[in-house]
Amino acid sequence: MRALLQRISQARVSVDGAVVGQSGPGLMVLVCAMQGDTEEHAEKLAAKIAKLRIFKDEAGKMNRSILDTGGSALVVSQFTLAADTSRGNRPGFANAAPPEDGERLYLAFARYLSSHSIAVETGQFGADMAVELVNDGPVTIWMEN
Known part of the structure; x- marks a missing residue:
C-alpha cells in the first residue's frame, strides 16, 4: 500500500457540497491499495503511521506520534x-488494485488505524471529492510497504 501523510491543523472532505469527513489537528492520510496488497499490508501500514514520530515535542523536535498527541486522522x-x-x-x-479490492483495503486500513485508539474519519471511496486542508509545518511524508 502507498500513503501520503500530511500533518494538519485541520482538514475536511466534501462530496456534492456536503462534508463527509473531517479531522484536526492530526493527519490527512491519502491511501492507495496496489496490485497484490492484502489486509496484512493495510494493518502494517496503519501500525507504522500510528507510531510515526512527526509531531513536535516541547523542544520543537519531531519526536511525538499521533498517539502521543491525541490527534485524529482523515483517511x-x-x-x-x-x-x-x-x-x-x-x-x-x-x-x-482493482476497485473492489481497493475499497476493501482502504476501509481495512482506516479500521486498523482506528484500532490504535485514533479518531478516524474517511472520505467516500470512488466519489469526486473536494479536499481542504491546512498543512502544519508543512510536513508531508510518502510511505510504501
Missing part, C-alpha cells in the same frame, strides 16, 4: 498515488 482513498509516469505524458494506473 481519503486516492488511486492516483499508483500513477506510473515513466512513459509518455499521461500517467498509467495499472498498478492500482
Whole structure:
C-alpha cells in the first residue's frame, strides 16, 4: 500500500457540497491499495503511521506520534498515488488494485488505524471529492510497504 501523510491543523472532505469527513489537528492520510496488497499490508501500514514520530515535542523536535498527541486522522482513498509516469505524458494506473479490492483495503486500513485508539474519519471511496486542508509545518511524508 502507498500513503501520503500530511500533518494538519485541520482538514475536511466534501462530496456534492456536503462534508463527509473531517479531522484536526492530526493527519490527512491519502491511501492507495496496489496490485497484490492484502489486509496484512493495510494493518502494517496503519501500525507504522500510528507510531510515526512527526509531531513536535516541547523542544520543537519531531519526536511525538499521533498517539502521543491525541490527534485524529482523515483517511481519503486516492488511486492516483499508483500513477506510473515513466512513459509518455499521461500517467498509467495499472498498478492500482482493482476497485473492489481497493475499497476493501482502504476501509481495512482506516479500521486498523482506528484500532490504535485514533479518531478516524474517511472520505467516500470512488466519489469526486473536494479536499481542504491546512498543512502544519508543512510536513508531508510518502510511505510504501
